[in-house]
Amino acid sequence: MQFEYKVEGGDFTQAGHASSQIKKSLKQLGVDSSVIKRVVVALYEAEVNIVAHAYRGVIYADIESTGIKLTLEDEGPGIPDVEQAMRKGFSTASHAVREMGFGAGMGLPNISENADNLSIETVVGKGTTLRIEIKF
Amino acid sequence: MKVKEIVDLLSLKVYSCEDSLQGEVTGGYASDLLSDVMGHSKEGQVWITLQTHKNIMGVASLRDLSAVILVKGFTPDDETVKLSVTEGVPLLGSDMEAFELCGKLYEVLGTQK
Numbered sequence: 001m002q003f004e005y006k007v008e009g010g011d012f013t014q015a016g017h018a019s020s021q022i023k024k025s026l027k028q029l030g031v032d033s034s035v036i037k038r039v040v041v042a043l044y045e046a047e048v049n050i051v052a053h054a055y056r057g058v059i060y061a062d063i064e065s066t067g068i069k070l071t072l073e074d075e076g077p078g079i080p081d082v083e084q085a086m087r088k089g090f091s092t093a094s095h096a097v098r099e100m101g102f103g104a105g106m107g108l109p110n111i112s113e114n115a116d117n118l119s120i121e122t123v124v125g126k127g128t129t130l131r132i133e134i135k136f
Numbered sequence: 137m138k139v140k141e142i143v144d145l146l147s148l149k150v151y152s153c154e155d156s157l158q159g160e161v162t163g164g165y166a167s168d169l170l171s172d173v174m175g176h177s178k179e180g181q182v183w184i185t186l187q188t189h190k191n192i193m194g195v196a197s198l199r200d201l202s203a204v205i206l207v208k209g210f211t212p213d214d215e216t217v218k219l220s221v222t223e224g225v226p227l228l229g230s231d232m233e234a235f236e237l238c239g240k241l242y243e244v245l246g247t248q249k
Contacts, residue, residue: 012189012191013190013215015191015194016191016194016195016198019194019198020194020197020198023198037179037199040198040199041174041175044174044194044195044198045171045174045175048170048171100170100187100189100191101168101169101170101171101185101187101191101192102169102170102171102191104169104171104172106169106171106172106175107171110171110174110175113175114175
């Protein structure tokens with residue numbers, strides 16, 4: 001089962017839409033609720049990252065019998081230092097984004113803690129692609 | 137303890153879902169950082185926060201929280217109330233500060249066990 005969602009940078013009103021849809025699909029498929037929770041955390045954070053940092057992006061979700069593969073491709077500033085970005089508390093979010101309670105430097109660490117596999121490809125000035133895999 | 141009992145015991149305002157306050161409250165989580173709540177809250181908890189924008193309802197629903205309580209008399213945005221209704225997660229409020237509200241909530245939940 002494959003899904004595709006478009007995400008606009010800066011549009012917090014739609015943030016979480018893809019996560020909500022995927023959660024419903026996984027529930028319908030009878031996936032274990034502890035696994036659904038992990039998928040939801042990882043996907044929500046990745047979705048918010050596109051809204052908070054990139055210009056636009058696309059989320060591809062591929063649900064198979066053994067697990068879910070999420071690919072989040074964005075056009076954006078890229079991440080100059082991935083190791084630093086993975087550190088808890090490190091954030092480059094704007095003041096406005098922080099005031100909303102986002103951008104506390106917990107996004108990527110949350111994704112990493114909940115994913116079975118996480119890979120980040122990023123080119124400064126072009127964009128970032130996140131690949132998240134969670135097994136059922 | 138049901139959401140309705142907490143509303144009555146702590147004299148909370150009910151901004152939405154007045155007719156569906158039957159969810160079971162398993163505990164509470166206090167934070168104004170959405171990623172913190174996303175990563176660490178547990179199903180059935182009520183979330184105490186001063187954030188009022190609609191994304192709080194998205195997080196509450198995704199995490200299967202039992203309700204959200206706004207502190208210090210903060211009122212929710214219209215969009216927040218709407219999403220609360222759509223997702224069926226009650227949105228509540230209090231004039232108390234977070235510290236006081238958490239203390240009272242801890243007390244009433246504690247007597248249940």
